[in-house]
Amino acid sequence: MGEPMKTMEEIQKEIVEDFSFFEEWMDKYEEIIEFGKSLKGLPEELKTEENLVRGCQSNVWVVSEMNNGLLHFEADSDAIITKGIVGLLLRIFSGQRPIDIATEELYALDEIGLQAHLSPNRANGLNAMVNKIKLMALAHRAKEEAEG
Amino acid sequence: MIKTASDIRSSFPILRREVNGKPLVYFDNAASSQKPIQVINAIDNYYRNHHANIHRGVHALSQEATMMYEDARLAVAEFINAESASEIIFTRGATEGINLVAQTLGRQILNEGDEILVTFMEHHSNLVPWQMIAQEKGAVIKAVEVTEDGQLDQESFKNLLSKRTKIFAVGHVSNTLGTINPVKEMAHAAHQVGAYVVIDGAQSTPHLKVDVQNIDADFYAASGHKMYGPTGIGFLYGKKNLLNTIPPYHGGGEMISRVSIEKSTYAELPFKFEGGTPNMAGAIGLHAAIDFIRETDIQHISDVEERLENKLTNALKNIEGIRLIGTAPEKAGVVSFLVDGVSAYDVGVILDQLGIAVRTGHHCTEPLMDRYGIRGTIRASFAVYNTEEEVEIMVNALNRALKMLS
Numbered sequence: 001m002g003e004p005m006k007t008m009e010e011i012q013k014e015i016v017e018d019f020s021f022f023e024e025w026m027d028k029y030e031e032i033i034e035f036g037k038s039l040k041g042l043p044e045e046l047k048t049e050e051n052l053v054r055g056c057q058s059n060v061w062v063v064s065e066m067n068n069g070l071l072h073f074e075a076d077s078d079a080i081i082t083k084g085i086v087g088l089l090l091r092i093f094s095g096q097r098p099i100d101i102a103t104e105e106l107y108a109l110d111e112i113g114l115q116a117h118l119s120p121n122r123a124n125g126l127n128a129m130v131n132k133i134k135l136m137a138l139a140h141r142a143k144e145e146a147e148g
Numbered sequence: 149m150i151k152t153a154s155d156i157r158s159s160f161p162i163l164r165r166e167v168n169g170k171p172l173v174y175f176d177n178a179a180s181s182q183k184p185i186q187v188i189n190a191i192d193n194y195y196r197n198h199h200a201n202i203h204r205g206v207h208a209l210s211q212e213a214t215m216m217y218e219d220a221r222l223a224v225a226e227f228i229n230a231e232s233a234s235e236i237i238f239t240r241g242a243t244e245g246i247n248l249v250a251q252t253l254g255r256q257i258l259n260e261g262d263e264i265l266v267t268f269m270e271h272h273s274n275l276v277p278w279q280m281i282a283q284e285k286g287a288v289i290k291a292v293e294v295t296e297d298g299q300l301d302q303e304s305f306k307n308l309l310s311k312r313t314k315i316f317a318v319g320h321v322s323n324t325l326g327t328i329n330p331v332k333e334m335a336h337a338a339h340q341v342g343a344y345v346v347i348d349g350a351q352s353t354p355h356l357k358v359d360v361q362n363i364d365a366d367f368y369a370a371s372g373h374k375m376y377g378p379t380g381i382g383f384l385y386g387k388k389n390l391l392n393t394i395p396p397y398h399g400g401g402e403m404i405s406r407v408s409i410e411k412s413t414y415a416e417l418p419f420k421f422e423g424g425t426p427n428m429a430g431a432i433g434l435h436a437a438i439d440f441i442r443e444t445d446i447q448h449i450s451d452v453e454e455r456l457e458n459k460l461t462n463a464l465k466n467i468e469g470i471r472l473i474g475t476a477p478e479k480a481g482v483v484s485f486l487v488d489g490v491s492a493y494d495v496g497v498i499l500d501q502l503g504i505a506v507r508t509g510h511h512c513t514e515p516l517m518d519r520y521g522i523r524g525t526i527r528a529s530f531a532v533y534n535t536e537e538e539v540e541i542m543v544n545a546l547n548r549a550l551k552m553l554s
């Protein structure tokens with residue numbers, strides 16, 4: 001059984017701290033955009049209907065893989081800001097135990113003021129993304145239990 | 149008396165506010181326009197001084213409210229040059245007007261294999277209601293093609309029009325492209341094959357002089373909130389003889405003349421189509437919006453908007469990687485575009501941070517997006533209160549956004 005490198009709580013704290021240096025929204029977005037650009041994303045063959053999270057305006061795809069008891073996610077989006085925000089979500093949730101992922105309360109995005117800056121239908125897309133991550137975690141958890 | 153630009157602007161209280169610390173630049177008028185103080189005051193005055201239920205009370209307030217509501221109907225009739233006020237039915241908006249026609253006329257005349265002709269540039273509101281009744285009746289939907297520059301393909305129209313065409317439903321102005329369609333000529337051709345012509349005027353009424361008799365529209369639907377009026381009110385024009393022959397839509401109070409347990413006889417036009425207590429405050433607000441448009445002068449409105457549209461279009465042509473969607477010669481106040489390699493959504497988010505409201509996405513015209521092989525556009529749409537300075541602010545903001553995103 002693998003151990004996560006950091007707890008999700010620790011990572012959320014780190015993110016909030018990283019963003020506390022930016023006073024201007026522009027700088028925050030620069031950071032998100034740069035982060036989005038630096039993510040490698042997904043190969044075309046994984047951008048399938050099945051892996052798609054339905055947000056209203058931009059497509060997000062997410063895939064998961066179990067490795068040594070830890071659930072890893074990779075994701076992509078056709079909008080760079082969305083991709084950056086999704087990247088933050090993965091920084092929190094990827095490489096954790098399914099049971100922890102399913103129960104972790106997400107507050108970091110709110111705290112860094114991103115929620116407020118996202119249009120309502122986008123916020124829904126984000127919620128859908130978080131829900132999908134949690135559902136994937138639950139599914140893996142159920143599978144683990146079934147396999148004993 | 150011609151109003152100055154600053155007279156016009158100062159009539160809109162919301163334009164004084166800031167968004168994200170920046171003065172608001174509101175370029176999402178095709179989705180919904182802002183409201184002048186005259187409209188806000190009319191609604192306020194109605195509720196403060198005149199409100200009561202209409203048409204049935206003998207008391208003074210009821211009579212005043214009835215008079216104001218019926219005056220509003222008259223104002224709408226004059227605004228679109230209907231023959232009489234009884235041809236104007238108040239609705240919640242264009243969507244309800246089109247559904248009304250689909251569920252009444254459609255239900256009455258459609259048979260299996262009949263065709264409803266729409267176009268590839270229709271708003272979902274002028275498509276889905278037809279799909280619903282078509283499915284119920286076994287009718288078939290056909291759609292007129294759109295040319296690369298965003299006009300209705302007249303060849304395609306001629307080819308699709310036939311004796312089987314029972315209804316031709318078309319938007320007067322495209323909300324995504326801004327194209328002004330030649331509805332008069334198309335209505336004439338559709339009438340030649342015996343089809344009824346239903347026009348979606350949601351995007352024309354804010355920008356152009358509409359004359360339903362000149363167009364020879366059988367039905368014409370519009371929304372108050374896109375033409376400086378309140379939300380929740382719109383109107384449907386129908387030719388009197390047609391409104392008399394189609395069945396009513398919503399059953400209820402106000403729309404009957406005599407009711408027994410077994411059956412009812414329906415009221416005269418237009419009340420036959422206005423079951424239930426209507427949106428009086430909305431109609432009265434719409435009246436004030438029509439007065440605002442008349443006093444501002446519709447020609448002046450479209451001149452201002454055309455200048456802004458040209459200015460933005462020319463500025464965009466100087467930005468690398470911009471693709472304009474919709475470049476028809478006759479347009480009304482809309483500029484839709486995309487930037488190579490940049491998602492429309494990202495641009496919208498950054499522009500919002502800079503206080504600029506534009507619309508990004510498919511604009512409820514997915515078949516049109518499919519036609520261009522795109523998922524959405526960035527759309528700036530203008531109203532009479534917008535200025536050239538605002539266009540400059542948007543162009544600068546766009547350059548800044550593109551620098552961040554590329």
Ligand SMILES: Cc1ncc(COP(=O)(O)O)c(C=O)c1O
Pocket residue numbers: 178179240241242243244271273274319321322323348350351371373512
């Ligand atoms: C061309 C067109 N038709 C119909 C509608 C629907 O109008 P409403 O939502 O006010 O009923 C719109 C509004 O977006 C539109 O742009």
